[in-house]
Amino acid sequence: xxxxKLRKMLDEKExxxxxxxxxxxxxxxxxxxxxxxxxxxxxxxxxxxxKKAQELIDAGEAGAFTGxxxxxxxxxxxxxxxxxxxSRMLEDFVPPYDATVxxxxxxxxxxxxxxxxxxxxxxxxxSQTSYFGGVKNPYDTSxxxxxxxxxxxxxxxxxxxxxxxxxxxxxxxxxxxSFCGVTGLKPTxxxxxxxxxxxxxxxxxxxxxxxxxxxxTGYVLxxxxxYDANDATSSKKSYGNYTSLIGGDISKLKIGVPxxxxxxxxxxxxxxxxxxxxxxxxxxxxxxxxxxxxxxxYAVSAYYLISSAEAASNLSRFDGIKxxxxxxxxxxxxxxxxxxxxEGFGSEVKRRIMLxxxxxxxxxxxxxxKNATRIRTQLRSEYAAIFDKCDVMLTPTAPxxxxxxxxxxxxxxxMYLADIYTVTVNIAGLPAISTTCGYDSNGxxxxxxxxxxxxxxxxxxxxxDRFEKDFERKECAL
Amino acid sequence: xxxxxxIGLEIHCELQTDSKVFCTCQNEFGGSENTRVxxxxxxxxxxxxxxxxxxVRLAAKAGFATDGTVNxxxxxxxxxxxxxxxxxxxxxxxxxxxxxxGGYITVFNGNKMRIHHIHIEEDAGKLVHDDYxxxxxxDYNRCGxxxxxxxxxxxxxxxxxxxxxxxxIALRLKYAGVCDARMEQxxxxxxxxxxxxxxxxxxxxxxxxxxxxxxxxxxxRAIEYExxxxxxxxxxxxxxxxxxxxxxxxxxxxxxxxxKEEAHDYRYFPEPDIPPVWLSDEDxxxxxxxxxxxxxxxxxxxxxxxxxxxxxxxxxxxSKEFSDFYDEAVKINPDYKQISNLMLVELNxxxxxxxxxxxxVTFSPADLAELVxxxxxxVVSKNAxxxxxxxxxxxxxxxxxxxxxxxFIMDNxxxxxxxxxxxxxxxxxDSVESYKNxxxxxxxxxxxQVIRLAGKGANPKIAKDVLTEKLK
Numbered sequence: 001x002x003x004x005k006l007r008k009m010l011d012e013k014e015x016x017x018x019x020x021x022x023x024x025x026x027x028x029x030x031x032x033x034x035x036x037x038x039x040x041x042x043x044x045x046x047x048x049x050x051k052k053a054q055e056l057i058d059a060g061e062a063g064a065f066t067g068x069x070x071x072x073x074x075x076x077x078x079x080x081x082x083x084x085x086x087s088r089m090l091e092d093f094v095p096p097y098d099a100t101v102x103x104x105x106x107x108x109x110x111x112x113x114x115x116x117x118x119x120x121x122x123x124x125x126x127s128q129t130s131y132f133g134g135v136k137n138p139y140d141t142s143x144x145x146x147x148x149x150x151x152x153x154x155x156x157x158x159x160x161x162x163x164x165x166x167x168x169x170x171x172x173x174x175x176x177x178s179f180c181g182v183t184g185l186k187p188t189x190x191x192x193x194x195x196x197x198x199x200x201x202x203x204x205x206x207x208x209x210x211x212x213x214x215x216x217t218g219y220v221l222x223x224x225x226x227y228d229a230n231d232a233t234s235s236k237k238s239y240g241n242y243t244s245l246i247g248g249d250i251s252k253l254k255i256g257v258p259x260x261x262x263x264x265x266x267x268x269x270x271x272x273x274x275x276x277x278x279x280x281x282x283x284x285x286x287x288x289x290x291x292x293x294x295x296x297x298y299a300v301s302a303y304y305l306i307s308s309a310e311a312a313s314n315l316s317r318f319d320g321i322k323x324x325x326x327x328x329x330x331x332x333x334x335x336x337x338x339x340x341x342x343e344g345f346g347s348e349v350k351r352r353i354m355l356x357x358x359x360x361x362x363x364x365x366x367x368x369x370k371n372a373t374r375i376r377t378q379l380r381s382e383y384a385a386i387f388d389k390c391d392v393m394l395t396p397t398a399p400x401x402x403x404x405x406x407x408x409x410x411x412x413x414x415m416y417l418a419d420i421y422t423v424t425v426n427i428a429g430l431p432a433i434s435t436t437c438g439y440d441s442n443g444x445x446x447x448x449x450x451x452x453x454x455x456x457x458x459x460x461x462x463x464x465d466r467f468e469k470d471f472e473r474k475e476c477a478l
Numbered sequence: 479x480x481x482x483x484x485i486g487l488e489i490h491c492e493l494q495t496d497s498k499v500f501c502t503c504q505n506e507f508g509g510s511e512n513t514r515v516x517x518x519x520x521x522x523x524x525x526x527x528x529x530x531x532x533x534v535r536l537a538a539k540a541g542f543a544t545d546g547t548v549n550x551x552x553x554x555x556x557x558x559x560x561x562x563x564x565x566x567x568x569x570x571x572x573x574x575x576x577x578x579x580g581g582y583i584t585v586f587n588g589n590k591m592r593i594h595h596i597h598i599e600e601d602a603g604k605l606v607h608d609d610y611x612x613x614x615x616x617d618y619n620r621c622g623x624x625x626x627x628x629x630x631x632x633x634x635x636x637x638x639x640x641x642x643x644x645x646x647i648a649l650r651l652k653y654a655g656v657c658d659a660r661m662e663q664x665x666x667x668x669x670x671x672x673x674x675x676x677x678x679x680x681x682x683x684x685x686x687x688x689x690x691x692x693x694x695x696x697x698x699r700a701i702e703y704e705x706x707x708x709x710x711x712x713x714x715x716x717x718x719x720x721x722x723x724x725x726x727x728x729x730x731x732x733x734x735x736x737x738k739e740e741a742h743d744y745r746y747f748p749e750p751d752i753p754p755v756w757l758s759d760e761d762x763x764x765x766x767x768x769x770x771x772x773x774x775x776x777x778x779x780x781x782x783x784x785x786x787x788x789x790x791x792x793x794x795x796x797s798k799e800f801s802d803f804y805d806e807a808v809k810i811n812p813d814y815k816q817i818s819n820l821m822l823v824e825l826n827x828x829x830x831x832x833x834x835x836x837x838x839v840t841f842s843p844a845d846l847a848e849l850v851x852x853x854x855x856x857v858v859s860k861n862a863x864x865x866x867x868x869x870x871x872x873x874x875x876x877x878x879x880x881x882x883x884x885x886f887i888m889d890n891x892x893x894x895x896x897x898x899x900x901x902x903x904x905x906x907x908d909s910v911e912s913y914k915n916x917x918x919x920x921x922x923x924x925x926x927q928v929i930r931l932a933g934k935g936a937n938p939k940i941a942k943d944v945l946t947e948k949l950k
Binding site: 076077083085090093095096097099194195196197198199201202203229230231232233309310312313316317318319321322323333334337357360361362365369373 | 517520521522523524525526527528529556558560562565566567568614616743745746747748750751752753
């Protein structure tokens with residue numbers, strides 16, 4: 001149900017906050033064993049928050065999020081609640097602080113239902129690398145949810161929360177949203193504070209929103225955006241009101257369709273559905289412009305070099321000394337951290353750490369990391385040229401729909417290449433939103449993405465909303 | 479063979495900021511272990527660094543203090559390595575784009591010792607080893623303390639040049655308020671890169687880096703030891719290997735820590751959590767304008783404009799507060815020499831005896847300037863001025879009031895003195911006789927008697943003239 005409508009129902013007391021939370025908790029208990037979208041369910045504290053929320057509602061002091069049941073990806077720090085990054089390394093880590101986004105929602109007394117499952121340390125596109133077991137797609141539990149915010153997307157798709165906070169480093173909000181038939185918004189880099197988001201790749205990470213609709217993602221973004229003195233990379237350029245263009249005339253907009261995104265490797269059913277969406281906008285009167293992002297072919301390499309290099313450094317702090325998993329083996333410092341890291345990290349995380357350190361080694365730095373940053377610069381200027389000509393860009397979100405669990409997660413190169421349509425947005429720091437634009441022959445959702453100018457989330461939300469209003473989604477099987 | 483040492487320095491200085499460089503923990507020395515630690519400086523997951531603007535400012539000042547160029551653009555990098563005192567497993571530093579570049583200090587022999595650059599970085603924690611229990615403990619209080627690293631060119635050719643440079647740069651950093659430069663507390667730490675080459679050669683030898691030097695004396699001893707060690711190797715046909723060595727103050731020797739092959743690959747890359755630092759030309763000009771006059775400039779002024787002897791000028795500039803006091807005083811009474819004398823002799827005597835510093839002095843430079851003027855104008859005698867200074871020092875008060883209340887105002891009435899002189903001559907007939915028989919030394923005794931009876935206000939010159947006249 002739309003957040004605006006839920007808000008109205010709570011405020012007009014058509015439903016009590018405790019009752020609402022209990023419904024979600026019941027559903028989680030009943031169905032999440034089939035999905036595994038949550039690592040931690042905060043039943044007790046959620047009901048407490050709901051009780052307090054009801055008091056605020058009764059006193060006429062409700063804010064936008066008072067009593068709204070929301071799930072939080074398990075790499076976002078929550079004070080007093082385990083924040084594991086789906087890793088053995090942080091299996092029992094309880095942060096003594098809240099992420100800024102949590103602090104903001106807590107001001108309104110939102111209801112945190114729990115912490116959602118994900119790929120370990122957000123590294124992956126399947127949500128199968130979690131130490132706590134993989135997440136299953138609510139449309140077909142034999143299939144993956146995508147990732148890394150697979151738990152977040154599945155929790156929304158299966159109706160196990162009203163909205164979800166995720167994070168997106170190379171597509172981790174948009175691609176699982178696409179696989180699970182929901183809407184995922186990755187804001188502009190700097191729009192949302194990263195304070196409390198356990199870093200994967202600092203220059204690419206951004207907290208995002210997964211919800212039932214574009215309007216809902218804007219609703220949540222309004223509650224979490226903004227400059228934060230605790231994050232030097234957060235920006236003062238955001239002004240909120242992310243849903244303000246919804247319902248306005250979008251027929252004068254120019255929509256860019258980049259040819260490189262429709263070439264080899266794109267599944268035919270996906271291609272057909274996305275081009276149908278292009279046609280939809282054309283029918284509305286939007287001008288469709290052919291654009292080009294020539295450096296797309298280098299984007300995946302650049303992304304994996306930059307993100308792995310930063311990850312290798314960011315994850316070095318996990319040494320088993322101060323917090324987190326500590327191996328029982330090790331006579332001295334070096335042995336202890338080697339064993340703690342060997343036992344505490346899963347294989348995909350280790351692969352990225354090795355890749356990243358390799359790219360940064362003296363002698364290889366120029367060939368790998370340095371060249372990757374050149375591609376970053378090049379991609380940014382190519383995007384700048386595109387947005388001189390059009391207002392939004394429309395692309396497929398992923399080359400395929402959700403595949404069977406076990407089908408390709410064990411082929412890292414294939415997995416990495418599947419990120420091709422999402423990573424450029426992170427490299428360029430732009431906002432993008434993914435929504436469902438069709439279903440394949442197996443009934444699995446197909447996602448398309450709308451990419452906007454930096455800090456222009458409003459436009460892509462409105463353009464996305466317009467499509468959603470005319471598109472009929474299928475309920476998931478669960 | 480005779481060898482020429484070639485030496486370069488890396489000097490780490492703790493910046494005198496109130497808080498740490500990337501968080502708001504207090505920046506202090508000492509205290510109980512792990513009491514100044516927060517999630518940020520201990521590198522907890524999800525935390526992010528915040529740049530302390532005052533650290534940037536002080537680092538820029540260090541650049542100005544050494545005649546370097548403060549850069550409009552500087553940026554932070556990560557230096558990655560595992561060590562238990564480094565909770566993030568990387569140090570945030572400036573690798574490619576330091577805050578300042580260039581600069582130099584002219585040492586005693588007129589040689590310019592060039593500075594390559596100065597960069598900002600964070601300090602690591604400390605390990606406390608308990609040999610008895612066989613364990614090591616980490617104290618993170620020092621984690622994130624702001625540092626600058628001053629990197630020189632390999633311009634030094636002698637111990638004396640190094641020591642003079644270190645003393646001079648320490649003084650300048652103190653003047654600029656950048657660092658308190660207390661080597662014994664570790665707020666300034668010097669690493670020495672040293673190689674030797676045959677005298678007359680221009681090709682540098684292989685260098686060793688000596689760490690852990692915590693006094694100017696230790697720097698001297700370490701360099702001497704290292705020159706001999708390397709010379710012995712070369713004389714015996716060996717080759718010096720590039721390595722890091724630790725100086726042991728107790729043994730006076732250096733021991734290898736790690737060789738080049740064991741050196742870390744630090745995998746530097748740009749710190750993504752901190753945007754680059756942009757200082758506009760206006761920012762830089764504003765920081766420059768806030769710099770106090772540096773000691774070397776004051777030295778020049780004191781010797782060339784004020785005519786002070788070099789030794790006196792050096793004594794005055796050895797403390798900024800002392801020099802500031804002097805400058806304030808001469809602004810009011812430009813009697814450079816007399817004010818210098820009174821401060822260097824009498825004021826310093828009082829300071830030494832009471833174990834105080836110039837900052838503890840309660841009277842103002844204006845009071846001191848007035849006192850000197852009273853003395854040179856003949857309002858009080860020179861001896862009285864010393865007494866007045868002591869009273870000002872001990873109890874405070876204005877010099878003129880003290881002079882009046884204690885009878886220090888010089889009496890220039892010759893007739894009064896004449897009476898006293900007559901009395902002294904009458905009462906000391908033996909001495910007068912002795913004087914007249916050629917014992918010149920006895921004059922001092924008679925003069926003393928006159929002053930004793932006349933009181934501290936007596937004008938010694940008049941007294942002397944009258945006594946001389948009467949003894950004829």
